[in-house]
Amino acid sequence: MPAKSAPSATPQTGVVADKDDLNPVPVPRSEPKLEHRFDIDLMRLICSCAVILGHVAGAFILAVDREESNGPAAYWVGHIADGANAFAVPMFFAMAGWAVLMGAPPRDSARMWTRIIRNGTPLFVWTALYLAWAYLRDRNTDPMSDMAVDAVFGSVRPAYHLWFLYSYIPIIMALGFIVLIRSGRRPWGLGIALLVIAGLPHLLATVGEFTGWSPPPVGWSFGTYSVVYAIGGALLFAHPKRLSRRALWLVAGVMVAAMAGCVWWDTQVHYVIPNAHPFVAVLTLCVLALVSRMHIKESWRPRLTKLSAAAMGAYMVHVFFVEELVKRWVSADSGAVEASVMLVAMVAMTIVLSYGASLLWGKLGARRWLG
Known part of the structure; x- marks a missing residue:
């Protein structure tokens, strides 16, 4: 009696067939295990602290009204620190691209919407908190209702740092849309949302023509x-x-x-240097090259991951400490040593307070709302 022949793969079906009965036998396909990149956790932490550095440095520059003659030490200390942080925003875009396209591409529309909501919810919660804080401190220049409407379409003061999310969210939506289309999905809801974002400025302008309403600026967009x-x-x-x-x-x-x-560029041409400037691009590329694939010790990884998870929350809250504490203590009359020490102290204080607050509400289960 002849031995049973070994099964072979059929190119037409992509499954294994038994030659005796030709019944298809499905081949189990294992999903590739996603690699956790601790170096990107480190990069997220670095960029969050760099943003804080930039806003503290901005307080020094504003203290001298952007004029060197009003306080050379504070002026130069502020500008040197601000120049060192120019890579932060571009790097956040770079990490977003890696996450959506390579690190953890969305498998379906539901997972993509989860990401969008995870970023969008803290945006609006913190906008409301900053507006309420400014109202209680009597710092709102316009009626709070008007500012709340404006904030739906773009960032407003005092939540000026949140402009980034009005660009970050659309770009992850667009990249996620492409990934899903490429994988054979049909993300209609995501496509409609992108269409609305693209046409929103013109839609509001048309409504304004018919009603006489002056529409607010729209921040929901991203540049080349x-x-x-x-x-x-x-x-x-x-x-x-x-x-x-x-x-x-x-x-x-x-x-x-x-x-x-x-x-x-900041001191001799124009402050602030654009994110698209070649100097910023080269700086971003260099920081990426220095940190990417860096080996992180096993003993450091749990703490690094914990701090990385708190980075968004620290980014959200840090402007409160800059406005309430840093700007009160920065002096335009300080000397070079005093200004340098003050900058280091203010940056350290703001990072500790911001991350401390973020870690606290993380323990309280409020990460979903506060970032």
Whole structure:
């Protein structure tokens, strides 16, 4: 009696068939295990602290009314610190691109909407909190109802730092839409939402023509530069190898030169340097190259992951401490040493308070609402 022949794969069906009975036998497909990137946790932490550094530095620059003659020490300390943080916003776009396109691409529309809600809910909660705080401090220049309506369409003071999310959310929506289409899905809801965002300024302008209403500026959009950072970041973060030690030293030198270029532009041309400027792009590329694929010690990983999870919350709340504490204590009359020490102290204080608050409401289960 002949032995039973071994099963073989049929190219037409992509399954294994038994030659005796030709009954298809499905081949189990295991999902690739997603790699947790501790270096990107570190990058998220670095960028969050860099944003805080930039806003504290801005308090020094504003203390001298952006004029060197009003306080040279505070002016230069502020601008040097501000030039060092210019990579932060582009890097957040780069990490967004990596997450959506490479790190954890959405499998269906529901998961994409979960991401959108996870970022959008803290945006509106914190906008309301900042408006309420400004109202209680009698700092609102317009009626609170008008500012609340404006905030639906774009960032408002005192929540000025939240402008980023009005660009960040649409870009992850667009990238997620492409990923889902490419995987054979039909994300109609996501497509309609993107269409509404694209046409919103013109829709409001049309309504204004018929009603006489002056529509607020619309912040729900993203520029070409943010798309380039997102796609380029996805590509570079996905590179499997870290640079050699010699190359890293070269990159560090270029990074310092790019920071100096940012300071030069801010002080000699125009403050603030655009995120799309070549100096900022080079600086962002250098920081990415220095941190990407960096080995993180096992003992540090739990704490790093915990702090990384608190980064968004720290970003949301830190402006409160900048406005209420830093701006009260920064002096335009300080000398170089005093201004430098004051900057370090103010940055450290703001980071500790911001992360402390974020870790606290994380323990209380409020991360969903407060970031």
